[in-house]
Amino acid sequence: MGxxxxxxxxxxxxxxxxxxxxxxxxxxxxxxxxxxxxxxxDSPRGDTRSAAEGHQAETVEAYSAYAxxxxxxxxGFTPYSPLRTEIHEFCRAxxxxxxxxxxxxxxxxxxxxxxGRDVVAVDAVPALLxxxxxxxxxxxxxxxxxxxxxxxxxxxxxxxxxVLLHMDPADFVAALREFLRVLAPxxxxxxxxxxxxxxxxxxxxxxxxxxxxxxxxxxxRLRDFSAAAGFRIEGTWTGEQADSSGTVQTWRKxxxxxxx
Ligand SMILES: C[S@@+](CC[C@H](N)C(=O)[O-])C[C@H]1O[C@@H](n2cnc3c(N)ncnc32)[C@H](O)[C@@H]1O
Numbered sequence: 001m002g003x004x005x006x007x008x009x010x011x012x013x014x015x016x017x018x019x020x021x022x023x024x025x026x027x028x029x030x031x032x033x034x035x036x037x038x039x040x041x042d043s044p045r046g047d048t049r050s051a052a053e054g055h056q057a058e059t060v061e062a063y064s065a066y067a068x069x070x071x072x073x074x075x076g077f078t079p080y081s082p083l084r085t086e087i088h089e090f091c092r093a094x095x096x097x098x099x100x101x102x103x104x105x106x107x108x109x110x111x112x113x114x115x116g117r118d119v120v121a122v123d124a125v126p127a128l129l130x131x132x133x134x135x136x137x138x139x140x141x142x143x144x145x146x147x148x149x150x151x152x153x154x155x156x157x158x159x160x161x162x163v164l165l166h167m168d169p170a171d172f173v174a175a176l177r178e179f180l181r182v183l184a185p186x187x188x189x190x191x192x193x194x195x196x197x198x199x200x201x202x203x204x205x206x207x208x209x210x211x212x213x214x215x216x217x218x219x220x221r222l223r224d225f226s227a228a229a230g231f232r233i234e235g236t237w238t239g240e241q242a243d244s245s246g247t248v249q250t251w252r253k254x255x256x257x258x259x260x
């Protein structure tokens with residue numbers, strides 16, 4: 001496995017933005033996020049793009065600071081989680097290499113690999129990608145789902161679980177556009193989000209410093225975002241699932257197909 005995966009050479013071993021390590025391919029993202037966080041403090045009120053970058057930066061910083069804790073919490077499926085069944089169905093319905101966008105500690109990607117699939121697992125936090133033992137069919141790549149280090153039209157399906165809930169509308173649509181770009185003909189994307197409406201900033205675990213930003217969107221807005229990115233919602237359903245804090249949440253799942 002490996003060389004046939006849809007990761008361009010520039011992201012797999014050289015160039016200005018990457019450095020090769022024994023672990024995942026590294027893209028120098030965190031510096032950018034830190035710079036974005038600094039910009040937030042300097043930015044005038046009402047500068048919503050800078051604020052959004054600051055939210056993303058703060059969220060990714062929180063995952064970085066708590067990577068070991070978060071990986072421990074999420075390395076296994078919670079009891080009664082529908083994820084195993086959904087991943088099984090996702091694999092059955094797709095062909096070719098798969099992309100887990102915002103893979104965290106790669107729990108879902110490894111489940112896909114166990115079903116015989118090659119998976120690119122992209123996440124912004126290297127320590128999360130490195131937290132659990134490697135799997136030969138999962139290639140971890142450090143990257144941003146809004147600017148994926150993946151070739152055009154190269155994956156059969158995109159799995160994006162509990163990631164776009166950290167994105168404001170512009171980032172959400174940017175990520176979906178990237179999913180559309182990397183999907184091969186006939187491909188689809190499956191995403192999951194927490195149900196609700198609005199924005200909240202929540203402490204990471206017991207931290208008094210680090211917090212994550214969550215965005216909640218009603219279905220009609222999700223329909224608008226999907227259309228703006230070039231997708232239609234082919235299917236949607238909700239399910240109960242515990243999150244990393246152990247709180248049972250209602251999750252909305254979306255199956256997206258390219259328009260036209
Ligand atoms: C709630 S966790 C979900 C992780 C994994 N999908 C799962 O279900 O266990 C959100 C993940 O999104 C990642 N993330 C947040 N913003 C990102 C971005 N812009 N690009 C790539 N990953 C991002 C975080 O590092 C974290 O691993």
